[in-house]
Amino acid sequence: MTAVLTDPNRPAQAPAFQKISTARQIKNRLATVLTGLTFLVAVIPLVWLLYTVISNGYEALLNGDWWFKSLKGVLPEQFTGGVYHALYGSIVQALVCALIAVPIGILTAIYLVEYGNNGRFARITTFMVDILSGVPSIVAALFVFALWVTTFGLETSAFAVSLALVLLMLPVVVRSTEEMLRLVPDELREASYALGVPKWKTIVKIVLPTALSGIVTGVMLATARVMGETAPVLVLVGYSRSINFDVFDGNMASLPLLIYNELLNPEPAGQLRVWGAALTLILLIMFFNLVATVISRFSAIKTK
Amino acid sequence: MAKRFDIKDLNIYYGKFHAVSSVNLAVPPRNVTAFIGPSGCGKSTVLRSLNRMHEVAPGARVEGKVLLDGEDIYASTVDPVEVRRTIGMVFQRPNPFPTMSIRDNVVAGLKLAGVKNKKKLDEVAERSLRGANLWNEVKDRLDRPGGGLSGGQQQRLCIARAIAVQPDVLLMDEPCSALDPISTLAIEDLITELKKDFTIVIVTHNMQQAARVSDQTAFFNLLGVGQPGQLIEVDDTEKIFSNPSQKATEDYISGRFG
Ligand SMILES: Nc1ncnc2c1ncn2[C@@H]1O[C@H](COP(=O)(O)OP(=O)(O)OP(=O)(O)O)[C@@H](O)[C@H]1O
Ligand SMILES: [Mg+2]
Numbered sequence: 001m002t003a004v005l006t007d008p009n010r011p012a013q014a015p016a017f018q019k020i021s022t023a024r025q026i027k028n029r030l031a032t033v034l035t036g037l038t039f040l041v042a043v044i045p046l047v048w049l050l051y052t053v054i055s056n057g058y059e060a061l062l063n064g065d066w067w068f069k070s071l072k073g074v075l076p077e078q079f080t081g082g083v084y085h086a087l088y089g090s091i092v093q094a095l096v097c098a099l100i101a102v103p104i105g106i107l108t109a110i111y112l113v114e115y116g117n118n119g120r121f122a123r124i125t126t127f128m129v130d131i132l133s134g135v136p137s138i139v140a141a142l143f144v145f146a147l148w149v150t151t152f153g154l155e156t157s158a159f160a161v162s163l164a165l166v167l168l169m170l171p172v173v174v175r176s177t178e179e180m181l182r183l184v185p186d187e188l189r190e191a192s193y194a195l196g197v198p199k200w201k202t203i204v205k206i207v208l209p210t211a212l213s214g215i216v217t218g219v220m221l222a223t224a225r226v227m228g229e230t231a232p233v234l235v236l237v238g239y240s241r242s243i244n245f246d247v248f249d250g251n252m253a254s255l256p257l258l259i260y261n262e263l264l265n266p267e268p269a270g271q272l273r274v275w276g277a278a279l280t281l282i283l284l285i286m287f288f289n290l291v292a293t294v295i296s297r298f299s300a301i302k303t304k
Numbered sequence: 305m306a307k308r309f310d311i312k313d314l315n316i317y318y319g320k321f322h323a324v325s326s327v328n329l330a331v332p333p334r335n336v337t338a339f340i341g342p343s344g345c346g347k348s349t350v351l352r353s354l355n356r357m358h359e360v361a362p363g364a365r366v367e368g369k370v371l372l373d374g375e376d377i378y379a380s381t382v383d384p385v386e387v388r389r390t391i392g393m394v395f396q397r398p399n400p401f402p403t404m405s406i407r408d409n410v411v412a413g414l415k416l417a418g419v420k421n422k423k424k425l426d427e428v429a430e431r432s433l434r435g436a437n438l439w440n441e442v443k444d445r446l447d448r449p450g451g452g453l454s455g456g457q458q459q460r461l462c463i464a465r466a467i468a469v470q471p472d473v474l475l476m477d478e479p480c481s482a483l484d485p486i487s488t489l490a491i492e493d494l495i496t497e498l499k500k501d502f503t504i505v506i507v508t509h510n511m512q513q514a515a516r517v518s519d520q521t522a523f524f525n526l527l528g529v530g531q532p533g534q535l536i537e538v539d540d541t542e543k544i545f546s547n548p549s550q551k552a553t554e555d556y557i558s559g560r561f562g
Contacts, residue, residue, distance in 0.1 A: 117362050185399070187395060187397060187399040188399055189360075190357065190360065190393075190395065191395065191401070192416070193357060193360060193388055194355065194388055194392060194395075194466070195388070195389070195413035195469055196388045196413060196417070197385070197412075197413065197417070201416055205416055206401060206403075210401075210403055301403055302451075303402075303449050303451040303452045
């Protein structure tokens with residue numbers, strides 16, 4: 001059989017190739033239609049959601065005070081005031097969280113990839129990170145409440161919120177950084193060792209710069225994600241209608257908290273603020289994602 | 305500069321797996337030694353244990369002595385980082401640092417060791433690139449990323465990077481296996497050039513290459529699956545290729561193997 005196929009004196013005879021069979025054409029059509037439909041099913045709710053939020057909330061954002069004023073002294077039925085205080089709270093709580101979670105997360109990932117050798121301690125750490133990533137945000141919030149308020153006897157504050165967010169952000173940072181570090185080929189590490197460069201310097205000067213763009217993207221996305229978390233702000237800090245710059249003391253608003261509170265306001269002004277704040281939150285998160293994309297573009301490895 | 309190697313009773317392990325058994329070999333200075341042998345017989349393993357790269361793999365260890373001008377590189381007082389600074393290595397696949405420019409790639413070893421003097425770095429970059437026969441091709445784009453070069457150019461860049469730290473010995477693991485015949489010839493010429501200053505050990509699957517560039521040839525073989533690889537014989541390249549003393553060597557070289 002094979003002898004016939006490879007016999008150079010007997011070239012393939014027409015028709016060497018057949019047309020696509022009808023059965024396969026039908027299957028192909030079917031699969032195309034099916035994937036197209038599932039795509040629509042996935043996109044419709046998204047477009048719908050965006051449409052609802054934008055159409056209900058855009059008017060609030062057009063008001064000049066929206067970005068620069070708080071709701072201090074604004075009556076429930078008044079259309080004045082803005083979400084400056086909540087925007088500040090959302091951003092600051094996420095940044096304080098990132099300040100704590102990012103160094104710990106990156107160092108953990110470095111340990112797992114560069115030093116862990118898949119040993120016992122590394123496997124336990126990975127397992128813990130997995131568990132942590134499965135912890136619901138309300139549980140993280142209750143844990144911090146039990147620790148911060150019940151055990152230590154401290155007041156609820158924005159910082160307590162940040163601590164709960166750390167629990168939610170940490171596994172994401174560890175995971176994404178770990179993945180990026182594993183993508184760095186061992187050949188680069190060996191090339192560096194072969195030049196007489198110590199291991200820690202190889203990690204700092206060769207491995208981290210090579211993985212930088214991916215790590216930064218992961219961190220930005222994780223930060224954007226925790227901004228929308230609602231359970232920690234409901235449990236760990238009181239709502240305030242005016243601006244509070246102090247992370248460690250007093251009530252502080254954030255966008256999810258403001259939305260929750262304004263929901264209880266039956267006036268049309270309250271409804272508008274709910275939708276406006278929702279839109280602002282989406283824009284804020286989108287902005288962070290955008291910055292992540294830009295940063296990864298700029299720090300990406302160039303070959304030309 | 306160039307130093308001699310004396311390998312005494314070297315046994316190499318990956319965890320429990322005994323990869324290479326009892327290698328005894330002398331590598332004279334300013335001389336090219338070629339390692340040949342079938343795949344999996346432990347050529348790379350022996351080569352990597354000559355600059356303590358072997359122990360980078362988890363569980364890997366060696367027994368025996370590797371003397372560099374009489375000093376055992378495996379002595380407990382010796383810092384492996386120092387050993388690797390003295391014994392450079394070029395890998396099978398070109399591996400320039402993707403985040404660095406061509407110039408920074410060449411001087412990476414010095415820069416990471418803390419040399420900051422720009423004039424000195426520029427000098428070293430030029431000298432090493434000339435030494436690797438790459439200067440004329442890249443002198444106008446030293447600030448471009450090293451990853452933008454062709455495979456052959458990248459490999460010469462890696463050679464430039466290895467010689468920039470002025471090692472005493474240069475180890476090369478199949479440096480031409482990913483390259484076209486022209487780049488291969490360029491690198492072979494380069495090896496002949498470098499021989500004046502360095503002691504060179506090269507692993508190759510290409511018999512003609514071993515015959516062309518090396519002064520002595522070591523033939524490694526595998527007696528069976530799961531058995532450790534062994535050094536069958538080592539002799540002047542001419543003798544190995546014309547009149548080897550072992551039948552296995554003759555069979556391998558003439559292609560009557562296995
Ligand atoms: N990191 C490692 N862990 C465990 N075993 C290994 C490792 N690297 C190599 N080995 C084993 O050691 C033996 C020798 O491998 P080595 O890479 O030295 O062969 P080689 O002669 O260089 O082969 P080739 O010509 O294909 O490159 C092989 O049996 C291989 O499977
Ligand atoms: Mg090999």
